[in-house]
Amino acid sequence: xxxxxxQLGHGGGGLLSRELIQNEIVSRFGGGALKGLPDGATLxxxxxxxxxxxxxxxxxxxxxxxxxxxxDLAVHGTVxxxxxxxxxxxxxxxxFIIEEGLPMETLWRVVQSMRKAADEAGVQLVTGDTKVVDKxxxxxxxxxxxxxxxxxxxxxxxPAHVQPGDVILLNGDVGRHxxxxxxxxxxxxxESAIESDCAPLASLVMAMLDAGIEIHCMRDLTRGGLxxxxxxxxxAAHVQIAIDETSVPVRDDVHGxxxxxxxxxxxxxxxxxxxxxxxxxxLTNALAIMHRYPLGEGACFIGTVTGDTEPLVTLKSRIGTSxxxxxxxxxxxxxxx
Amino acid sequence: xxxxxxQLGHGGGGLLSRELIQNEIVSRFGGGALKGLPDGATLxxxxxxxxxxxxxxxxxxxxxxxxxxxxDLAVHGTVxxxxxxxxxxxxxxxxFIIEEGLPMETLWRVVQSMRKAADEAGVQLVTGDTKVVDKxxxxxxxxxxxxxxxxxxxxxxxPAHVQPGDVILLNGDVGRHxxxxxxxxxxxxxESAIESDCAPLASLVMAMLDAGIEIHCMRDLTRGGLxxxxxxxxxAAHVQIAIDETSVPVRDDVHGxxxxxxxxxxxxxxxxxxxxxxxxxxLTNALAIMHRYPLGEGACFIGTVTGDTEPLVTLKSRIGTSxxxxxxxxxxxxxxx
Numbered sequence: 001x002x003x004x005x006x007q008l009g010h011g012g013g014g015l016l017s018r019e020l021i022q023n024e025i026v027s028r029f030g031g032g033a034l035k036g037l038p039d040g041a042t043l044x045x046x047x048x049x050x051x052x053x054x055x056x057x058x059x060x061x062x063x064x065x066x067x068x069x070x071x072d073l074a075v076h077g078t079v080x081x082x083x084x085x086x087x088x089x090x091x092x093x094x095x096f097i098i099e100e101g102l103p104m105e106t107l108w109r110v111v112q113s114m115r116k117a118a119d120e121a122g123v124q125l126v127t128g129d130t131k132v133v134d135k136x137x138x139x140x141x142x143x144x145x146x147x148x149x150x151x152x153x154x155x156x157x158x159p160a161h162v163q164p165g166d167v168i169l170l171n172g173d174v175g176r177h178x179x180x181x182x183x184x185x186x187x188x189x190x191e192s193a194i195e196s197d198c199a200p201l202a203s204l205v206m207a208m209l210d211a212g213i214e215i216h217c218m219r220d221l222t223r224g225g226l227x228x229x230x231x232x233x234x235x236a237a238h239v240q241i242a243i244d245e246t247s248v249p250v251r252d253d254v255h256g257x258x259x260x261x262x263x264x265x266x267x268x269x270x271x272x273x274x275x276x277x278x279x280x281x282x283l284t285n286a287l288a289i290m291h292r293y294p295l296g297e298g299a300c301f302i303g304t305v306t307g308d309t310e311p312l313v314t315l316k317s318r319i320g321t322s323x324x325x326x327x328x329x330x331x332x333x334x335x336x337x
Numbered sequence: 338x339x340x341x342x343x344q345l346g347h348g349g350g351g352l353l354s355r356e357l358i359q360n361e362i363v364s365r366f367g368g369g370a371l372k373g374l375p376d377g378a379t380l381x382x383x384x385x386x387x388x389x390x391x392x393x394x395x396x397x398x399x400x401x402x403x404x405x406x407x408x409d410l411a412v413h414g415t416v417x418x419x420x421x422x423x424x425x426x427x428x429x430x431x432x433f434i435i436e437e438g439l440p441m442e443t444l445w446r447v448v449q450s451m452r453k454a455a456d457e458a459g460v461q462l463v464t465g466d467t468k469v470v471d472k473x474x475x476x477x478x479x480x481x482x483x484x485x486x487x488x489x490x491x492x493x494x495x496p497a498h499v500q501p502g503d504v505i506l507l508n509g510d511v512g513r514h515x516x517x518x519x520x521x522x523x524x525x526x527x528e529s530a531i532e533s534d535c536a537p538l539a540s541l542v543m544a545m546l547d548a549g550i551e552i553h554c555m556r557d558l559t560r561g562g563l564x565x566x567x568x569x570x571x572x573a574a575h576v577q578i579a580i581d582e583t584s585v586p587v588r589d590d591v592h593g594x595x596x597x598x599x600x601x602x603x604x605x606x607x608x609x610x611x612x613x614x615x616x617x618x619x620l621t622n623a624l625a626i627m628h629r630y631p632l633g634e635g636a637c638f639i640g641t642v643t644g645d646t647e648p649l650v651t652l653k654s655r656i657g658t659s660x661x662x663x664x665x666x667x668x669x670x671x672x673x674x
Binding site: 228 | 345350352353354355377378384387388390391394419421422423424430431433464465466475476481483488493555556560565606665670671
């Protein structure tokens with residue numbers, strides 16, 4: 001019996017399961033609601049508030065990459081989805097699907113990163129689950145996190161509220177997360193490694209809502225990047241959107257990696273970037289607030305909602321021509337989150 | 338491009354992803370909160386209620402088995418965990434991790450079963466996520482469901498409330514789910530197939546709470562079966578528990594399958610069975626209520642909480658001797674849920 005790697009028995013519901021869960025997971029999260037391992041957590045809700053509820057599974061490869069690992073990604077990703085609903089993230093669940101043979105040390109590092117990310121984002125891991133699958137039937141580790149948040153403002157954030165004349169803000173440069181992952185996979189070496197932008201967006205978003213910015217819609221720029229987010233919103237809101245390419249920040253190293261690997265940074269995933277669509281009258285105020293936060297330092301105005309005819313996203317390029325920014329058909333970057 | 342199976346591109350966040358999610362998943366769940374694919378769902382909470390929150394990942398093999406499939410299992414399992422917290426299940430999330438090459442028809446059947454199971458249990462699927470992993474890096478399909486429920490009663494259901502003198506009720510025969518799975522895997526054929534007991538427990542539990550039964554603790558008998566549930570509670574509540582083996586119903590076909598395969602039915606997983614630990618004064622009333630429900634027809638009294646010294650579960654066997662019912666060390670039945 002090798003205690004340095006995960007065994008199938010760790011998922012069997014017996015003593016080994018209990019030891020794994022108690023010693024490696026619950027203890028690292030400091031107990032709390034997880035103590036006594038009830039089937040779920042019971043949580044107090046403030047009166048008169050709605051809740052927000054979201055989930056994501058994370059299947060990123062490699063499990064550890066410059067700037068993060070699957071653990072903090074799983075926390076930040078779900079925290080950010082709650083923030084995108086205009087909710088303050090409060091509670092997280094974590095479901096681990098572990099492949100037999102995963103080094104126990106990898107699990108430790110991932111769980112520790114989750115704890116750190118949760119603390120940073122002010123959320124609590126309150127319930128979880130661990131399954132083990134046979135060697136060759138998984139890929140090291142998959143993590144699902146679901147999150148519950150509390151909607152503290154009477155601002156309904158939903159694509160349905162997007163309207164012509166609205167402006168689109170972006171909180172910084174795009175493409176880092178996807179290129180961090182791809183550089184590792186492709187064995188590319190730059191002078192300094194491109195690090196993932198993986199980070200929790202909730203404080204920044206809450207500050208905007210606290211200041212009364214009437215956010216119509218938000219979306220974080222994960223799978224499919226800025227292009228996918230804009231297309232999804234155009235589609236859901238039935239509007240046209242025009243973006244100015246020169247206004248979308250892309251770091252030189254990210255630009256270089258994209259050129260080498262043949263990617264368009266507008267389609268590359270991010271984990272700490274989002275767009276907010278707001279009324280034009282709030283533009284100056286919103287940018288001023290965003291600039292006060294490290295995650296909003298590079299915030300900028302990138303385009304406008306131009307009409308409510310057939311959904312369409314257009315991009316004014318660096319050389320002044322205009323093209324349609326469409327959804328890609330299939331896979332640009334597999335398993336970046 | 339073969340549209341009869343899942344391709345890696347279905348997880349890429351582009352057009353293929355959107356088609357898969359819209360046409361195969363959202364449409365089958367009837368839209369609702371899923372429409373417009375926001376990053377999460379915003380849900381109204383009744384004033385003055387706590388919420389319950391739980392998660393489970395499902396990795397069962399085979400994906401389809403007598404009496405169910407991974408889809409209804411994933412709905413019932415999470416609905417039951419909420420019921421075990423004394424909460425009325427309300428909302429579910431679903432996270433799919435699909436292996437490239439999964440037949441689209443399998444996904445259809447699973448999603449349809451989820452829809453049916455959710456309708457039966459009175460819960461709504463409100464948010465979800467779909468990832469695709471490369472062929473050979475998964476096992477067809479893994480599903481995570483998280484659930485949110487509302488605690489409607491002022492009865493705190495938690496192992497901490499278990500005390501000596503409490504009685505233990507079981508809602509019916511044990512061992513069916515695990516043996517249904519194992520019979521398929523081992524290619525055993527009986528006169529009629531053993532079907533999983535997979536079913537939603539919430540109405541039965543709500544009826545008990547509505548009638549004012551002071552439930553101290555509940556646990557559904559999944560991984561590790563009755564033995565694991567009793568041991569977990571003894572441990573968490575720091576009590577001793579004594580069970581009478583003759584009072585635990587086991588169907589003849591399940592008993593036979595267990596004998597052939599070398600399993601003890603008390604350790605075999607169920608998906609529609611639970612124990613409730615209640616004060617002795619509520620025993621008759623609780624059994625009467627349980628007997629009114631199809632899922633409680635076979636409800637019975639199986640043992641008592643005997644002391645609050647060192648945690649221990651003992652079993653009085655058919656021949657009158659007493660033995661310790663311990664947690665098994667490792668794996669009895671891999672991947673039965």
